Amino acid sequence: MTAQTETAAPKRVLLAKPRGYCAGVDRAVVAVEKALEKYGAPVYVRKEIVHNKHVVETLSDRGAIFVDQTEQVPEGALVVFSAHGVSPAVHEEAAARSLRTIDATCPLVTKVHMEAKRFARDDYDILLIGHEGHEEVEGTAGEAPEHIQLVDTAEDVDKVVVRDPSKVIWLSQTTLSVDETMVRVNQLKEKYPDLQDPPSDDICYATSNRQTAVKTMAPSCDLVLVVGSKNSSNSVRLVEVALQAGARASYLVDYAKEVDEAWLEGVTTVGVTSGASVPDILVMELLKWLGERGYGDVEEITTANETIAFALPKEVRQSRVR
Numbered sequence: 171m172t173a174q175t176e177t178a179a180p181k182r183v184l185l186a187k188p189r190g191y192c193a194g195v196d197r198a199v200v201a202v203e204k205a206l207e208k209y210g211a212p213v214y215v216r217k218e219i220v221h222n223k224h225v226v227e228t229l230s231d232r233g234a235i236f237v238d239q240t241e242q243v244p245e246g247a248l249v250v251f252s253a254h255g256v257s258p259a260v261h262e263e264a265a266a267r268s269l270r271t272i273d274a275t276c277p278l279v280t281k282v283h284m285e286a287k288r289f290a291r292d293d294y295d296i297l298l299i300g301h302e303g304h305e306e307v308e309g310t311a312g313e314a315p316e317h318i319q320l321v322d323t324a325e326d327v328d329k330v331v332v333r334d335p336s337k338v339i340w341l342s343q344t345t346l347s348v349d350e351t352m353v354r355v356n357q358l359k360e361k362y363p364d365l366q367d368p369p370s371d372d373i374c375y376a377t378s379n380r381q382t383a384v385k386t387m388a389p390s391c392d393l394v395l396v397v398g399s400k401n402s403s404n405s406v407r408l409v410e411v412a413l414q415a416g417a418r419a420s421y422l423v424d425y426a427k428e429v430d431e432a433w434l435e436g437v438t439t440v441g442v443t444s445g446a447s448v449p450d451i452l453v454m455e456l457l458k459w460l461g462e463r464g465y466g467d468v469e470e471i472t473t474a475n476e477t478i479a480f481a482l483p484k485e486v487r488q489s490r491v492r
């Protein structure tokens with residue numbers, strides 16, 4: 171019998187598409203850039219404009235000042251509200267301090283705000299599925315606090331109490347795991363069989379498209395690297411989706427330099443993707459880093475082509491800020 175020489179499978183990278191910037195993030199980041207160009211520094215930004223360390227640092231270097239609360243913005247100054255949206259109370263605080271405002275809330279978050287307002291006006295109990303403490307959830311819940319209950323965990327389902335079980339609707343944060351949200355909805359429907367669905371999906375196209383791409387790629391991957399920040403909900407979800415879909419390991423990194431070389435031991439196929447708030451330059455740096463370690467063969471796995479774009483906030487399309 172002839173001895174056979176084992177040849178190792180070639181190392182490769184599968185690159186998810188779509189990945190990275192969504193239309194809402196692009197709009198919010200450009201809004202701050204345009205505000206800096208048009209009105210000069212400083213431009214205040216309430217909370218991180220989008221949840222990405224690199225983006226926030228780059229804009230800070232150009233003169234944006236990020237604050238946690240409206241009261242930290244000097245009276246009369248210009249402030250941009252982040253892509254995650256704000257509650258009506260924040261608009262009132264800004265008006266009370268005579269702030270000039272640019273609202274960079276993603277139109278798809280605004281859509282959920284409008285649904286919350288409409289169903290509160292019709293006197294529904296609204297069960298908002300989302301992560302406690304996330305800025306988007308705080309903004310949406312602030313539209314109708316007396317009508318909205320937050321449902322994050324399975325335990326929260328047990329705690330929900332409604333006035334009329336025939337008049338209950340669920341809404342959700344835009345950046346959740348599609349599959350886990352349906353688990354929560356089914357739990358709620360067991361408790362309230364008449365629970366109504368939202369008029370249209372609240373989980374946005376960018377979140378679900380990025381999850382679909384990862385699900386397609388992950389079963390072929392030994393390791394999936396997600397570029398994104400730890401406070402980015404949709405990026406964290408991509409790691410979870412990769413593991414659930416069959417990747418042997420998955421990690422979230424802000425930068426290529428954060429990848430631990432030990433993660434590559436015995437790895438033939440590396441999947442790469444990025445959250446909706448991540449500029450593609452960070453993915454390109456990761457591909458370069460992987461290429462230097464033998465993973466130079468890159469195949470893009472395309473599951474959707476995105477063409478959505480949103481118009482900029484009117485204040486940065488016009489010559490003056492109100």
Ligand code: SF4
Binds near residue numbers: 195278279345
């Ligand atoms: S992830 Fe979705 S909701 Fe959030 S900014 Fe992007 S498009 Fe808008």
